[in-house]
Amino acid sequence: MTNIVIAGVGGQGSLLASKILGYLYMSKGRQVKVSEVHGMSQRGGSVVTTVRAGEVVRSPLVTPGEADMLIALERLEALRWHYMLGRGGTLVASTQTIPPMTVITGTGVYPEERPEGVWLDALECARKAGSVRAANIAALGAASAFLEFGREEWLSALDALLPEPLREVNKKALLLGAEAASEYKKGSTSTGTK
Amino acid sequence: MDKLLLGNEAVAAGLLESGCRFVSSYPGTPSTEITERAAEYGFYCEWAPNEKVALEGAVAAAVAGARAFSGMKHVGLNVAADPLFTASYTGINGGLVVAVADDPGMHSSQNEQDSRHYALAAKLPMLEPADSEECRVYTKTAFELSERFDTPVLLRLSTRVSHSRSPATRGQPQDMPLREYKKDASKYVMMPAMARARHIAAEERMKALRDYCETTPLNGITWGSERKIGVVASGIAYQTAREALGDGVSYMKLGMVYPLPAESLRRFASQVDELWVIEELDDFIEAHCRQHGIKTRGKAELSPLGEYSVPQLRRAVFGADEDTARATPPVAVPGRPPALCPGCPHRGVFYVLAKRKVTVFGDIGCYTLAAAPPLSAMDYCLCMGASVSGLHGFLKARPEAAENSVAVIGDSTFMHSGITGLLNAVYNNSPVTVLILDNSTTGMTGHQQNPATGLTLKNEPAPALDIAALCAALGVRRVCGVDPYDMKAFGVVLARELAAPEPSVIIAKRPCVLLKHVKKGAFFTLDREKCSDCGLCLKLGCPALKKGEIDGTLCAGCGLCAAVCGRSAIVGRAL
Numbered sequence: 001m002t003n004i005v006i007a008g009v010g011g012q013g014s015l016l017a018s019k020i021l022g023y024l025y026m027s028k029g030r031q032v033k034v035s036e037v038h039g040m041s042q043r044g045g046s047v048v049t050t051v052r053a054g055e056v057v058r059s060p061l062v063t064p065g066e067a068d069m070l071i072a073l074e075r076l077e078a079l080r081w082h083y084m085l086g087r088g089g090t091l092v093a094s095t096q097t098i099p100p101m102t103v104i105t106g107t108g109v110y111p112e113e114r115p116e117g118v119w120l121d122a123l124e125c126a127r128k129a130g131s132v133r134a135a136n137i138a139a140l141g142a143a144s145a146f147l148e149f150g151r152e153e154w155l156s157a158l159d160a161l162l163p164e165p166l167r168e169v170n171k172k173a174l175l176l177g178a179e180a181a182s183e184y185k186k187g188s189t190s191t192g193t194k
Numbered sequence: 195m196d197k198l199l200l201g202n203e204a205v206a207a208g209l210l211e212s213g214c215r216f217v218s219s220y221p222g223t224p225s226t227e228i229t230e231r232a233a234e235y236g237f238y239c240e241w242a243p244n245e246k247v248a249l250e251g252a253v254a255a256a257v258a259g260a261r262a263f264s265g266m267k268h269v270g271l272n273v274a275a276d277p278l279f280t281a282s283y284t285g286i287n288g289g290l291v292v293a294v295a296d297d298p299g300m301h302s303s304q305n306e307q308d309s310r311h312y313a314l315a316a317k318l319p320m321l322e323p324a325d326s327e328e329c330r331v332y333t334k335t336a337f338e339l340s341e342r343f344d345t346p347v348l349l350r351l352s353t354r355v356s357h358s359r360s361p362a363t364r365g366q367p368q369d370m371p372l373r374e375y376k377k378d379a380s381k382y383v384m385m386p387a388m389a390r391a392r393h394i395a396a397e398e399r400m401k402a403l404r405d406y407c408e409t410t411p412l413n414g415i416t417w418g419s420e421r422k423i424g425v426v427a428s429g430i431a432y433q434t435a436r437e438a439l440g441d442g443v444s445y446m447k448l449g450m451v452y453p454l455p456a457e458s459l460r461r462f463a464s465q466v467d468e469l470w471v472i473e474e475l476d477d478f479i480e481a482h483c484r485q486h487g488i489k490t491r492g493k494a495e496l497s498p499l500g501e502y503s504v505p506q507l508r509r510a511v512f513g514a515d516e517d518t519a520r521a522t523p524p525v526a527v528p529g530r531p532p533a534l535c536p537g538c539p540h541r542g543v544f545y546v547l548a549k550r551k552v553t554v555f556g557d558i559g560c561y562t563l564a565a566a567p568p569l570s571a572m573d574y575c576l577c578m579g580a581s582v583s584g585l586h587g588f589l590k591a592r593p594e595a596a597e598n599s600v601a602v603i604g605d606s607t608f609m610h611s612g613i614t615g616l617l618n619a620v621y622n623n624s625p626v627t628v629l630i631l632d633n634s635t636t637g638m639t640g641h642q643q644n645p646a647t648g649l650t651l652k653n654e655p656a657p658a659l660d661i662a663a664l665c666a667a668l669g670v671r672r673v674c675g676v677d678p679y680d681m682k683a684f685g686v687v688l689a690r691e692l693a694a695p696e697p698s699v700i701i702a703k704r705p706c707v708l709l710k711h712v713k714k715g716a717f718f719t720l721d722r723e724k725c726s727d728c729g730l731c732l733k734l735g736c737p738a739l740k741k742g743e744i745d746g747t748l749c750a751g752c753g754l755c756a757a758v759c760g761r762s763a764i765v766g767r768a769l
Contacts (some may be wrong), residue, residue, distance in 0.1 A: 010532060022198045022359055032198060033325070034359035039223030039302030039638065042351065043563060044737050045532030059430075059437040060358035063504045065521035083521035098748075099740045100530035104732055105568040106741075109526025123747075132747055 001054035002030075003062040005082040006141075008073030009041025010044045013136035016161070017071065018049040020140060023157050024149050025053035033060035046100075048081055071143050071193035073122065075114065080125050082115045092138055092143045092181070094135060108186050120180040137170045141177025145154055145185060151178075196327075196361035201351060204264070204326035204362045205293060206231035208333025212289070213370025214263050216255035218248040219277065220610065221639035222267030223302035224356040225295035227263050230642070233651045235367075241642055241651045244578070244610040245270035246277060247252040249292065253281045253346070256290035257382055258372035261337055265293040268309045269577065273611070279316045279381050280384050281346050283392035285399075288373050289340035291333060295351040298474040299501040302353075302638075304577065306500070308475035313348050313452035317396050319403050320348040320452040321412060322429040323355060326362040332449065334365075335412065339535050343399050345408075350451060352474070353439030354430040354501070404453045412449030415462060418442050423511065426459065426479055426490075431502060435472040438507035454479060456486045463488045470511055474502055534563050536738040537714060537750025539704035540631050542603070542681045544571040545734055546688060546752065552598050555588065557581035557612070559604040560706075568735045572602075579611030580605070586619040597692055600627045605661065606636035606644040613664070620669040627691045627698050630661060631678070634705040641709060665699045672698035679704060679752055679768070707750050715751020717768030720744050725763040731755040 004021060008014040013116045015036055022034040030053040050062040064083055069090045072078030078093035085091060093115075102108035125138035137158070144154055165185050199207065203229045209217065217239040219229040233239040242248035245266045255262035267276060271294045278292065292314070297303040301555035307514055310667050313320035323332040329351070336347040380388050406418060407413065419442050427435045428448040435443060446462045448454070463469045464481075470478040477493035484490070495510045496502065508514050534541050544564035547554055548571040556562055556575040565572035581601035589596050603612045608630050619626045636642040643649045665673045672694055676684045684702065691698040705712050720743060731739055738748035739755055744764070753768025 009530065011535075014476035019198075019359070026196070026198050026361065032359070032361065034198065035354060036200070036299065036357045036359065038226070038357055038640065043535060043560060043638070044530075057360070058433045059504065060354055060360070060433070061503075063437075064523075076530070080524065080527045080530075083523055085521075098737070098745075100528055101533045101566065101568070101735060101737065102528040102530070104737070104740050105735070106729075106732075107567070111527060173404040 001052065001057070003067045004051040004069045004071065005048060005062050005067045005074070005081060005084045006051070006071045007046070007048045007077040008136070009077065010047045012047075012073045013133070014047050014049050017136045017140050018051050020157050020161055021051040023161060024153060025051070027153065027157070028148070030054060031057045033057045035060035045137035046080060049165055064079060069143060069146065071139055073139055076100065076110060078117065079111060079113055079115060090146050091115055092139060092146070093117050093119050093154060094122035094139050095119050096121075096123045096135065118146075118184045120177060120184070121176060125176035125180060126173045129176055130169040134170050134173035138173040138177035142181035144174070144178050147182035195566070196363050198359045199326045199362040200227055200357060200359050201323070201326050201329045201355040202227035202357070203231045203353070204329035205333050205349070206235070207362065207364060208330040209263055210235045210237075210367045211330070211365040212334045212337040213261055213368040214337070215260035215288070215370070215372070216252060216262040217264070218242045218251040219265045220245045220248050220270060221636055221642045222270045222295070223639055224353045225265045225267045225293060225351065225641070226298060226639045227356070228293060229651070232263070239651055241644060242657060243645055245274035247276040250277045252290060252292070253277055253284070253286070256286040256288045257284070257375070258287065259375045260288045261370050262288060262294070263291050266295070268294055268296045268306065268307050269303060270294070271309055271312055273578070275311050275312065278312065278318070282316045282318050283384055283389055283396050284382050285344035285392075285395065286340055286346060287375060288370070289337035290346040291336040291340060291349055292346055293349040293351055295353070295356050296475070297353050299353065303765065304575070308477060308478060309348075309350055310451055311476070317400050318346055318348050318452070319343065319351050319450065321449055322350040322451045323449070324359040324429050324432050324447070325355065326358070326448070329355065330362050332412070334469055338361070341671060343403060345399055346491060348430065352430050375450040383486040400453060407450050407453050407749045408455045408458050410450055413455060413458060416445045416447070421465060422466070422467045423470060424462055425470045425472055426462070428479070431474050432474050434504060435507055438504040439511055448479070451476050454482045456482070459483055460486065460488055464491075466493070472496070472502065472507065474500070479640040511666060531566055532563055533566065533735060533737050534560065534738050535707060535750070536748045537707035537752040538709065539633055539678045539702070540564060541569075541734055541736065541752070542678045542754050543629060543631060543702050544569045544760070546681050546685050547571045547600065550598075550685075550688070552600055552692075555581040555585040555599065555601040557601075557603040557607050559607050561602060561604060562633055566735070567731050578607055579617075580613050582612050582626065582628055583615030583618060585628070586615065586622065589624050589626065598626045598752065600629055600688075600692070602629045602631060604637065605630060605632040605634065606642075608661070609645055609659065613668070616665065616670065616697070616699070617668050625695050626640055626698060627694075627700070630699060630701045632701055632703040634703075637706050637708075641706070661701055662699075670697050670699050673701070674699075675701045675703055676702060678702040681754065703712060707752070715753065715768065716766060717746040717749035717751055718744055718753065718756055718764050719746070721763045721765055724761050726761055726762070729760055730760065730765065734758065
C-alpha cells in the first residue's frame, strides 16, 4: 500500500496534485482512492488531501503515522502534517511561507522549525516555468524523484488532466521541481533544522 | 480503464445511465458536484432557489412520468422536508431519487445531523453507497426501487464518499421514455380524505420493503477467518471498519440503511460471538437491533461525534493499546482557519461593522468567515435565512437594539430563504437594517449561478432578479445600493439606515474576486519609510497583509488597506 498526503493552503492546488497522483497509480493498474477537501476550508484554510494506492484500498484516508510521503506546498503545513509520516517516510516540501490569520493578527508565531526532508523553492521553480500558479506541480516534480513513475508518465498525466493552454508551463514546472530534487539527492540542497 | 471519479461525479453518471430527465438542486457542500456534473450531460438540470423548491419540482416531474432527481446537503433536506414527507404518500410515477449528503465532522456545515432519521420519519427507503462505483450503481438501483415500490428513494452520501475519488466503470446512457401520466386525484391531491388512503398505501409499501430488505443483494456478508467478532456497517464507516479491523472479522455491509432487516441481523448476530455496529453519528442501526432484542456493542464505546478513525476503531473493538504511541498532531503549531480571500468584497463591510461595534446577525456563506478574528464581526449565525428573521425576533425582544444591529445575508442565501424573513419584518413592523452582500454568485460552494446572476446552471441567459425592486415590492421603502470597496460611503449609509425607524435594505454589490471575469487591480505596496507598524491595516484580516509587508502574489488590489492607513504608507491604484 502506498500512502501519500498532500498538504497546503486553500487555493494552492493540492486538489490537482492529488488528482494527478491518483491518475498515475490508476495507470499502473493499482486500486486508488483519493480524498479531497471542498467547501469552507478551501478559503485559505489548511487543506490536506490523501492518495492511497494498492491491491485493495478501503478507506480513502491515511492513518496518522502511516504515510510514505508528505508533499507540503507550504512550510508551516509541512510542520503541521509531519506527524502523518511513518518511519522512513519522505517529506517533500516547498519553502514558500504563507502566514495564517493567527500569525497575521499576532496571536500566533510562525515557527522557524523545519522538519527534515527534501526542501525546494517551488514558487521560484514555478516562476521560472512561467506562472506562480504552477508551484503545486513543481513540488510534485520534486516528489517524482522518489516515486515509481517515469518522466513520460508524468508528462502524459499532465496532458490528460490539464487543459491545453496550461500544459507547457506545468510541464516546465514539473521538470524544474524534479531537477531541484535530484540536486538534493546529490546532497547539495538544505535539509531541515530541528 | 475505469475512471477515478468523485462519489458525486459517479452519482451523476448513475443519473445518465438511469435515463434521468429532470434534475433540480440547490448547491451545498458536500453535494454540489452531483448537479454540476449532471449539467454536462444532455438532460434537463437546474439550480433552484432552495431545496424545497428543487424537490417540489422533482416530485412533480416524477409524477409527470420522468425519472427525476434532487441533490442536497443534510441541512438542505430540512428545508425540503415538507414535500418529502407527503411525496412519501403520493408516491411517484417516473422514478424519484433524492440524494442527501451528510457531513460528519462538519468540514463545511453548521451541524452534523444524521439524515437516516428522515428515512424512518418519512417512511422512505434509503440506500447508502460506500465508494464511487457504488454511488453509480446504487443510483441506478434507487430508480428501479422507486418505480417498483412507487416511492421516492433516498440516497445517503457523506463527505468522504462524495468527495473521495475511486475507480468507477461507466455504463451506457439510457433513454427512459416518459411514463404515461393520468389524472388521479386520489393519488396526487393530498387532502385528508385522499391522504388517509395514501397513508395506508405508504405503510403497505414499507411492509413490502421490509421483506425486500431481508433478501436484497444490497446487503451482504463477508465472512472473516474467524467468527468471534461480527461487524455491521454501511457507507464510509464500513470502509473505515474494514481498514481498521482487517480480514479476521466478519462484516455485514448494509447497502440499504432503511428499512433495516431484522431477521438477517438476528441471523448474523447468532453466527458470531460478539456483534459490533459501527456507524458514525447516531446509533440508528444499533437502536433498530436493540428494538429487536439483538445484543450489540458500538455507540456506548465509540462516539456520536464526528468521523471515526482507524486507530479509534482498533482501540474500541480490539481493546488494543497498540495505537497509543501513534503519531498525534503537533500542539504548538499556529492554526490556519479559512479566511475571507484577498480582495473579497465582503471585507470592507465587516471592517466597518466591527469598528462601529454593531451587533451582526450573520448567515450561511463565505461571509460567515467574518466571525473569525481579527474582524470578529458576527454575533449570531444559525441557518440559511436566519439573519433577517433572527434580527426581527431579537428586536421584538430588545427594541433598543435596533439602532445598532444589522442582518447580513448574501445574494444567494437571500433568495434561498431570506425573502420571507424580510417580508415578515415589514409585515410585523420591525425596523430591521438588512445588508444584502451581492457578490453575483453562490460563493462558498464554488461559484454556482443563481436567479440574480442572469445565467442558468447550463450558462444559458436567464432573467436576472432585480433584488432592489423585489425588496421594494415586499414593502421596504428604504432600499439603497453601495460599493463595498468604498468603506467611507458605506459607513455614511449604514449610520443613516440604522437611525431610520423602519425597515431598510442596503445592497452592497460587487462581484466575487475569484470569478473569472472579474478584473483584479494591480497589487499594492508598502512604503516602509512611512509605515509605523501601527497594525491598523492588519485588522482587515487580509491574507495578503502581514506586518511590514504586502504579498504581491496574493494582493487583489482592492485598496482597503490603503484606505485604513492613517500615514498613507500603502500605495497603489485602487480599483
